[in-house]
Amino acid sequence: MDPLGSLVAWAAPLGFAGLFAAAASERLIPVMPSYGLLVAVGIGAGDCLWSVPLALSAVTSGGVAGSLATYGLAAALGEVRSLALLRRGAHLAGLPAARLDRWVQGYHRHQGAIAFAAQLVPTIRLLAPLIAGLLGHGFRTFLLATTAGVVVWSAFFIGLGYLAAQLSVEINASVLALQLLLILLAAEGAALLLSWRLRRRRPQQPVMTSPEDRIP
Template identity: 40%
Template structure:
């Protein structure tokens, strides 16, 4: 099969995803998504709509696209969870103690917040660009029960994947347009993170000055 990879998309990423799907079918889409979880610069906003377009052509079923991409999401998230579990709380605290402007009570507050809201964070975090991969690490650090983590990750990933796959399925040859709209959300998230970091550094420097 030959799929359309419009220049407006990620270019090499789209071509790479196409190659995986041509070689492996739906499991290739799952492998691409698993790697996207481990390497966030690989955009799921390209891979998932492309999988939906592929399904619209009949080269894979819609159910297979949803199943394999969600399985790939869970595998990638599990790998990051295990990284967090291997690092552990004590090493995180030791690293934080050496960082400028960071205090151990900041870590304590973060842990307390995660204890209260961790389940919501893992579920909803799977639907937020950038955080959808990173949220698995603190879940591992805090040793969230693995069955809970897997259930929440599966549910959140299925929602995220379904939105983009169905969009690509409906748009057909114009599947690449999805990335433009998703890019707006990603810019908002990046902007919010940047503002938060600036606020944190500024307030901490003011306190130190006093």
């Protein structure tokens, strides 16, 4: 059973339009991991269903279009409603509230860098347009940074799928996506553990006291 492979078979006759629709739908209705979809698209390119440039341009266009739709939704709902939607989405995705709050605070200070980096982080990449629309800062910066992030993310996983198709005649896109999920979870866990250890080792600043405080 290969549901991702079936999706690729459905999209193949539609060409650019099919890939665009699949990528945009993944943004708006995230029922499948984006990297799984992209790996399947890469496998399709390896099987000569479409060219790599066409695949990359289609999924990038679809991903950016979906991000813009999410951005517009947050901007139209207003701060109170969009913030509630953002927190509900983070909860359903298993994202800790504290981590979400750090991304929101960081977005205020480094909008372009955060918008780009967010597209390289699972789950966060879907919530980032909501954050941008909620804060309403620099649409042009958001668009350029998000597009760049989507290109990097898409190219990486399409390339993996393409390479896998070249190395193996019979390959199950869904199984490969599951294997990548396990690798991503392990990498994220290792990064969090490393960050926690670095914070533990960081020396604490001594508390300064005035001369009067030292007088018994």
